[in-house]
Amino acid sequence: MAEPVLVLEALSKSFGALKVTDGVSLAVAPGELHALIGPNGAGKTTLVHQISGMLTPDAGTIRFRGQDVTAFNAEKRARHGLARTFQITSTIASLSALENVALGVQAKAGHPLSFFRNAASDERLNRPARAALDAVGLSERAHVPAGSLSHGEKRALEIAMALALEPAAILLDEPLAGVGKEEGERLIGLLKSLKGRYAMLLVEHDMEAVFALADTVSVLVYGRVIASGDPAAVRADPAVREAYLGEEG
């Protein structure tokens, strides 16, 4: 198996007396879609925050593309090719969809902060941005302000913003949260089309989606990974059934 892109080793984080991440170790290989599931309050989002650099773990290391990035802040990790989406939609509401994506292209480009050229008409930014919008099926909505898009479109836009970074890995924090059935199916199709091209860590509640998409599933309960493996094995694991799947019915 190829060298993993993202490796967590014994990651731990506490808020006061509460251990929200308790010795989590896992690895995501290139092109692998690794799903992270667990009941509410299991510490999934906190873990994603630590991987993306928005929270600092108390102990443990994060290795990304062979490099120890534990001490890097969020922007440095992003520049190294680690992209993420948010559980609660996080776009720039007043900028158009195209501009939102172009922001990512710009971060990746040679002169991320050039001062005088008009950015809105810069084809070096707009062409890749349109390609990313195209990939998520939003090309007709390019000039709509992100704040006016439908909820499902915003979720897709966030994925396009991540793609614009040409990332090596994408962290997807509940991309289907709050999305209706039809839009959900479209998003699942989108994720399927990305499968194999990026290493992805997917946090998701929708079990149907997880078992349809994931190569590997890890189960997080009270900050601890209680099971990890291929979907069928995890589904059959009695500990998982008791802690998690059981309560879902």
Place this chain on the structure above:
Amino acid sequence: MNTGLLIVQILNGLQFGILLFLVAAGLTLVFGVMDFINLAHGVQYMLGAYLAVTFVALTGSFVLGLVLALAAALVFGLALEFLVFRHLYERDHLDQVLATFGLILLLNQGVKIVWGAAPLSVPLPEFLTGNVALMDGILYPTYRFALIGSGLAVGALLWFIVEKTRTGMLLRAGASNAPMVSALGVDIRKLFMIVFAFGTMLAGFAGAMAAPILSVEPGMGDTVLILAFVVIVIGGIGSIRGAFVAALIVGLVDTLGRSFMNDLLRLFMSAPSARATGAALSSMLIYLLMAVVLFVRPEGLLPARGRT
């Protein structure tokens, strides 16, 4: 420089720090609990002083005048809360800054219209005139001791309320997590009003107590307001303990800097250049202190617990 002068200046610094604490305490709670920036807080201090001028002259008694001035300051503060502030809690900081700035323009001018532009004063209360002999030949005014003492007493009371009572517990919780407190079923509006009234009283009290030793004039609140900001930033927003420690530090550093900077610089400078540099440096000293503290600890010295 001699020991006697040093002791007197340290006491002056303490007294100044206590005044700053009284103004900053209310302000820091309002920031912490409501995330509301009230530039007009300094005006409450000024009004306390002016009301003391009027009521002490009217009643002929310092204590009675002080009590009436406090009551009037409270009524006025509540009126402002009802008319203006209440409509700003949900607005962004820019709106809050502008509206309370407008209030300062109005009230500074209003004070001029009512009391005139000339500085006024309040006579020292009879029973607190005179001096206390600290050691042979060194006297310190009794009133200033009384001011330090009453400030410390108010500080202790405040500590008791914030640390030991249910209201205080809600305040502390509110300072770190307002939505959580309202989720507990507490009427957050009522809590805001209590905090606000309390802060107003403290600022008014500081102004009234300062009236006999400072000249009472329009704009007197502005300088104090900005110093209170420095105190709050150094101490940590929303933190009463931080405000107390920082107020004493700022009071002492400012007072001692102004008195001894020249002498200090004279050690390695000529007299005229020491005077020029000393004047510039001592007036900038607390701001430099603030910059250093912020650079090392952006959240302040003693940040309110649970606030990030």
Place this chain on the structure above:
Amino acid sequence: MSATPATAEVTSVAPPRERSRVVLPALLFLLLALVPLAVSFGMPAGWLALLTRALIFAIAALSLDLILGVGGLVSFGHAAFLGIGAYVTGIMITEGKSEALVILPAILVTCALFGAITGAVCLRTRGVAFIMITLAFGQMIYFLAQALSAYGGDDGLTLYEKSTLLGFNPFANRTSFYYTVLIALGGAYLLVRGLVASRFGRVLRAARENPTRVSVTGFDVTRVRLIAYVISGMLAGLSGFFLANHTEFVSPAFMSWQRSGELIFMAVLGGVGSLHGAIIGAVAYLIAEDALSHLTEHWRAIFGPLIILFVLFTRGGIVGMLRKLGSRHG
């Protein structure tokens, strides 16, 4: 329009908002350019001096709008930069260096340094703390000017000479003074507008709304804001240069905290973040101030409540109202 494919269409058609953002500023500058002409046709001459002053403050308000409106940073210490510009001008003229091409670089360097140092400290905090710290630094410079006894201290410094520009005296004549300031304002406006539309400006705008998203996209938000803060301070320093030449006097009052508050109000009055709104706001503010102060010495007691009412009951400032009047997309 024929049925072109969506992708081709979006590249050629600018969003409608862009066009309305050209007409209003162009009209504004045209009107301002005609003022001296109106004066020669009988408009009271006092207006020229008043509007020169207004345009000087417009440069400062415009520079503030870059960080306040575009960047979302409520700086309450902006008058410090204006004061630094005025003081550098006053001190250099007093020392016999009145050539603008010598003074201006000195102003820009001083303001950039002050902005970089104080900005680096201020930007470590957010929200209420940022407002308080910028205010405190402004006050620090105010006290420093008061302590400058060699240059007038508390009383201020009278200038017995105005600046020259390449040996010419553009400030000697009222009309040429007006046009010099107007050209500087036009240049500043185009510069700031260009900045806002650039890659840098896009990141600055995005960071106002959602700094977290911007930083996980790979940008150093603090650095972007610091650059904006420094540029804004340098432009405000430029307005200080004109102000010193216009009043022929500099004093600590130039950088009092009330002055910073007034600058904020100018930016907000016109319509925050729209750039030309800051110009309209500055002009409106100075005209209103002039009119009210002729009415009563207690004009602040009228102005204060007006500010409060403005905040409580209007949204979007003058530009917002104009936009609503000619509403295409209400």
